[in-house]
Amino acid sequence: MEVIARLLGRARTVDQRVPLGQSSWAGWVERLLVGTPPCRFCDDPGQPSFPVCRACEDELPWIEHACSLCGIPLEVSAPTCGPCLRAPPPWRVARSSVRYAYPADWPVRRLKFGGDAPMAWLMAGVMTRRLPAFLSDRPLIVPVPLHRRRRRERGYDQAEELARLLASATGLRQEPVLRRRRATSPQVGLGARARRRNLAGAFEAKCRLEGRTICLIDDVMTTGSTAAACTETLRDAGAGPVYVWSYARAE
Ligand SMILES: [Zn+2]
Numbered sequence: 001m002e003v004i005a006r007l008l009g010r011a012r013t014v015d016q017r018v019p020l021g022q023s024s025w026a027g028w029v030e031r032l033l034v035g036t037p038p039c040r041f042c043d044d045p046g047q048p049s050f051p052v053c054r055a056c057e058d059e060l061p062w063i064e065h066a067c068s069l070c071g072i073p074l075e076v077s078a079p080t081c082g083p084c085l086r087a088p089p090p091w092r093v094a095r096s097s098v099r100y101a102y103p104a105d106w107p108v109r110r111l112k113f114g115g116d117a118p119m120a121w122l123m124a125g126v127m128t129r130r131l132p133a134f135l136s137d138r139p140l141i142v143p144v145p146l147h148r149r150r151r152r153e154r155g156y157d158q159a160e161e162l163a164r165l166l167a168s169a170t171g172l173r174q175e176p177v178l179r180r181r182r183a184t185s186p187q188v189g190l191g192a193r194a195r196r197r198n199l200a201g202a203f204e205a206k207c208r209l210e211g212r213t214i215c216l217i218d219d220v221m222t223t224g225s226t227a228a229a230c231t232e233t234l235r236d237a238g239a240g241p242v243y244v245w246s247y248a249r250a251e
């Protein structure tokens with residue numbers, strides 16, 4: 001054991017930071033010995049039940065200070081951002097774990113455009129490293145739905161995958177109670193009013209949700225117009241407080 005450890009120690013000095021997806025013999029032996037999944041960012045050994053090593057975890061663009069209403073990162077620890085002061089959002093609290101920035105952005109691209117469904121496991125793992133306080137209200141976990149055509153093309157719905165994993169990690173119930181009625185055009189490049197028009201009537205609830213506390217799940221939150229449209233649909237179906245929890249926040 002000691003000999004192997006010494007060999008590993010030597011190997012690792014020449015073998016630091018193996019590119020993604022490749023692995024070294026030393027990494028494999030070490031994983032067999034230690035029993036941790038490899039880090040998905042650098043291929044060093046990860047941490048128990050979390051495929052990210054300590055160094056890469058520290059390098060993730062965690063959101064430390066955020067607006068208490070919309071979750072947008074704030075440089076100073078102010079309670080709310082300017083836009084929320086002027087027009088509060090329809091949900092109670094929105095939280096994102098990381099900024100949509102390197103290296104936290106590539107799992108999203110791999111999940112959305114690379115057909116790499118297991119990336120959801122990595123993203124859910126990052127999200128559960130720091131749990132938002134509102135989970136103590138034991139909300140029903142509800143994914144922001146994809147249109148079924150988009151889902152067919154991709155083979156899965158990324159928010160639904162996340163919702164399932166987060167529900168099993170937190171012990172909360174999960175139910176895809178929202179449906180996307182029509183495919184909406186991509187929101188990129190649209191102003192706030194155009195986004196609202198694009199999303200008007202896009203969602204419907206599959207059932208009544210009398211008084212239920214809901215936690216909406218999405219992979220990336222940008223302006224929040226999708227989350228706002230979903231929140232309004234949930235409220236129309238009788239839901240109580242709505243929270244929003246996403247992996248990343250783009251600005
Ligand atoms: Zn790493």
Ligand SMILES: [Zn+2]
Pocket residue numbers: 067068069070071072080081082083084085
């Ligand atoms: Zn805000």
